[in-house]
Amino acid sequence: MLRFVLLSFLLLGLAGCQPEPPAFKATDISGASFGKSLALTDHEGRSRSLEDFRGKAVVLFFGYTSCPDICPGTLARYAEAMQALGAEAEKVQVLFVTLDPQRDDAARLKAFVPWFHPSFLGLYGDAAQTAAVAKEFLVHSVVKEVGGGLGYVLDHSAGSYVFDPAGRLRLYVRDGAPVPDVVADIRLLLAGR
Numbered sequence: 001m002l003r004f005v006l007l008s009f010l011l012l013g014l015a016g017c018q019p020e021p022p023a024f025k026a027t028d029i030s031g032a033s034f035g036k037s038l039a040l041t042d043h044e045g046r047s048r049s050l051e052d053f054r055g056k057a058v059v060l061f062f063g064y065t066s067c068p069d070i071c072p073g074t075l076a077r078y079a080e081a082m083q084a085l086g087a088e089a090e091k092v093q094v095l096f097v098t099l100d101p102q103r104d105d106a107a108r109l110k111a112f113v114p115w116f117h118p119s120f121l122g123l124y125g126d127a128a129q130t131a132a133v134a135k136e137f138l139v140h141s142v143v144k145e146v147g148g149g150l151g152y153v154l155d156h157s158a159g160s161y162v163f164d165p166a167g168r169l170r171l172y173v174r175d176g177a178p179v180p181d182v183v184a185d186i187r188l189l190l191a192g193r
Helices: 001-016 068-090 106-116 128-138 179-190
Strands: 037-044 047-049 057-063 092-098 121-124 141-145 151-155 159-162 169-173
Touching: 037 128, 057 068, 057 179, 068 092, 068 106, 068 179, 092 106, 092 128, 106 121, 106 151, 169 179
Parallel strands: 057 092, 092 121
Antiparallel strands: 037 047, 037 121, 057 159, 141 151, 159 169
């Protein structure tokens, strides 16, 4: 009987020593009720939806090509992440959705988005499609008139969303998240976490 009690305590102690699975660095939003779909056109003229990228982790970022700081900085960080992922980068798709359909046509997106990384895709739609996708992903943007040749800028939501290879919305990555954190989270998703 004493042997049974000691064995029970030993097993309970070992069960408590099991390492917990690594936690995400970004905010885990698994099971979110928003961000289920999008239907836009890529900078090559192809109609695109999230289903087109099943089997890959998808990073979705909203912005515009005339953005003076947040958008190019974010795309540059994702380009660094792709480099750090090495061969695993082939299992990742970064999508940049413009919030400025008035200025960001296919040609402008094609000149801007792949400049950061050749695999990145710029997505656009007309004003109604853009508004629908922004609403679906709870993205806010406000037009702000400015002087000079720019005419206006957009104050907009600056975080990114990450989908796992099964197409489920999993993470919200805040603006300015460190590249090593982004890489670690993408690797967890690629590993089936």
